[in-house]
Each structure stands twice: as structure tokens, then as C-alpha cells.
Amino acid sequence: MTSPDKAGRRSFLKGSIAIVPVAAVGTASAVLRPTADEIKRSAPPPDTPAQQHYQPGYFTPDEWAFVNAACDCLIPKDQVGPGAVELGVPQYIDRQLQTGYGDASRWYMHGPFQKGAPEFGYQSKLTPKEQYRLGIRAIDAYCKAHFSGKSFAQLEKAQQVAFLKDVEGGKIQDDFNMKSFFSGFLLKNTMEGYFGDPMYGGNKDMGSWKMIGYPGARADYVEWVSESKPYPYGPVSQYGKRG
Template sequence: MDKPVSGRRHFLISTAVAAGAGVAGSLGAKVRDGELGAPPRTYQGGVPWTEGLADEPPGVSGTDFKFFTPAERAFIEAAVSRLIPNDELGPGAVEANVPFFLDRQLAGPFGRGDHYYLGGPWPKGAPEQGYQSRFSPAQMYRAAIAAIDKYTHANFNGADFAKLSEDNRDKLLKGMESGSIQLEDGVDAKTFFAMLLQNTKEGYFSDPIYGGNKDMGAWKMIGFPGAHYDYREWVTRHGEPVPFPPVSFKGRAGWNGES
């Protein structure tokens, strides 16, 4: 059991680090190239804002599902529970509230595809071209879930995906990942799997204000302290764990802004 657990931890940590590095690298390049305006300024003797005037971080509230139907929710919970299972190392995707995160994202601007170009034509693109589909993300999820259940009905004695055994769910997800499974109704299985996996990881590691990463369980698992104000003393202390419990954008019980 030691090897699979270690592998899972390494995969999740490397995924989170790579995502952060990509954003930081892109932002750094834009600053160097002048795309984001003037270089950052250094302030001394005070902070460049008035305390208490900043907008409160956005967040989600409630526990109801706004986008997924009950059948779609059953699919999502069954699928993400296999992508990130619950074990002794840390919470799984379901325990971390990833289905709720996905629901809220698909019910909002991401689901509508506000930041995607969705106009035609729609030939199959190369991997480096990114998302290429006539579907918005919300439409993709809805069409794909229906197409997957249609596939399982035809190949697993009329059963929905959510009713399959864990082994059969794993086989189907791997087939979608590799592209060996073909779905109907214009759904590309490989494209949908890539989106589902990426969104699942985002919900697992995101700040809890977005509905996932319940109780900061994923951050606790990888030792990430979260949204602390000042990490300067740790910049040169490579390889040392930061001994702070995690804190989200909205704080945590007992947080005083220093630890």
C-alpha cells in the first residue's frame, strides 16, 4: 500500500505546483514585456491601502445544486470519486466537496463559456490549440453525461455509469482518457475526460470560498499553508515545512493574521 499512496501524494502535489508555476511564469513574462503596465513599486513606511476598504473575497453559499440534475449529480459523484479516491492519506474528491464546486462553476461564467471562443468552424484541433468545441463547458458536461449513460446502457446491461462497479467505472474512464471509447451525439470522450479531470483538480485544490477543498483538507494533505499575508521569511528556507495551519481567503477559526 505504501507505493500507491506515495504515488498519489506525489501526483497531487506535482499537479498543484505545476499549475501555480504556470500562472506565475505567464504573469512574470507579461510584467517583463510591459503588458501589465508599469513595473511594481516598492512601498516603505506603510501599506498602500486603507485597512477595511477592500472588497470581500467572492464566494459561494448554500448546499443546493443549481446546475446538475439528480442523475447528473450521481454521475459526477461516481466519476470524481474514482479520479481522486478517499483514503488514509487524505480526502477524496467527493469528501472535498468537488461535485458542489463543479456545480457552481458550471452554473456561472465558466459554464457559459464566457472566456472561450465558441464560434465555428469546429474541425478537430491539435492538442496545443486548447479547447476546441461548439459546446460551452456547461453544454459539454450535460451532453457528455447523457452520452456516457447511453454508452453504459448499451454495454453494461442497461446500467447508468453511477451504478457500475468501481472496476468498470475505472475501465470506462481510462477508455475515455485514451480516446478508445467513442460516444454519440457529437461528444468527444477524450476532450470531456480532460476537462473533467482538470476541473476536478481545480475544485480539490482551490480556496474553499469557491465551494471545494472542504475544511482545506487538500491543503492539509500536501502541507500548503494557504493565503497567509507574508511568506518572505520562508523564501530562502528550501525544503522546510511551513509550520502554519492553512488559512483561506476568508480566514479560519482562531486565525490572527500572523500564524
């Protein structure tokens, strides 16, 4: 949530993400290439947008309210482009937690679990599913204790943003380590769902790709790499759908 000094957060994203190749806009379960079954369970059919009245398969109603509120804080809709909720990012996160990613099925999850430098990889016995369940529980408990019994989703938008900034900055001390959950899962997964291929359940109608002028999975656009003007054609998803 930290903004560059001379540019708005969304403008910064628009300028920096536009040059990232499609392979780099990964998804949570793509440590290895996802299986066909995982893709089928995590994504809607190629011509079906994220449903307005989507029913979460993993999150409880209170957790779902948190995820929607948090995603809206991280990437809100504004004059630059669509917001995370509008592009189905909460749905993306819920779907991913129902794949092997949610159970950490492709991660080494045996002990010993010790604190270590980032280059040593993930050091926790908690799966992504458990991170979300316990992380949301810890955040809501803290909010209720410090905001007159209100959960995170019940706070005013300005309060939510200020709280997440404090979490990101490590200003809130807690037993669960909300900062690690925020940076390692919530923020990361929100970015994935917003900028990833729609086949994974987010980035509805390739809205973020249109915003930054990203061509998507087009076979050839080398001649435009050195051009200073915007790419003139709409994006293409890995399903072949054109934006």
C-alpha cells in the same frame, strides 16, 4: 488517472502540487478574474462548509449521481488524505456551471469550429454546461449498452475506474468524444475543485492544502521555501479563514 511508476497517484499529487503557487491553482472561471457577483453565486459564505445534503442547481438527479461517482473515482478518500466528494468537489462543479464559466461568457464562441492543435485553444461550439450534459448522456448511454442496462453510477467501483481509464486512454470510440470531455472538463474541474481556494465552493476546510502542507494565501512564507521540513503553520484562504 495515469499513475507514476514508483509512487501512488495520491503521493505523486502530494509531492508535485505542494510547490505550486496559489495563483497557479486556478478555477474554471478564472481565465479573467471572476466578478464579485460570480464569486457570490459560486461559493458558500466563508464560514459555511459544503453542505452534506447539497441540492444541485444545474445537474439533474441522474447527472448528479454521475458527477459524485466520477469524482470519487478520480480522487478517492484514502490513508493519504480526503477524497474529492468529501471536500465538496461535485458542489464546486455544479456551482461553477451556474456562473459565466458554464455559459462560456468570456470565451470566443464564434465559428468556424475546426479541429486544431491545442495551442489554438478551445475548438467547439459547446459551452461547459453543454459539455457536461451531453458528455454524461453519452457515457451513461454507453454504459447501459455494455453493462446490462446500468448507468455509470450504478456500476461497481472497479468497473467505473476501468471504464474511465479506457476513456482517458482513447480506447472507447464514440460519436461524442468522451475522451475530450473527460480530460478537458471532468478531470480538470475535479482538480480545480480539490486544490483551489475554498472561496469557490470546493476544498472544504482547506483539506487538500493541509494534506500537502500548502500555506494558501499567507502573505509571507519565503523563508520556508528552501526548508526541507514541512511548513509549520496551517493554510489561510483568500477569505482569511485559517485551516
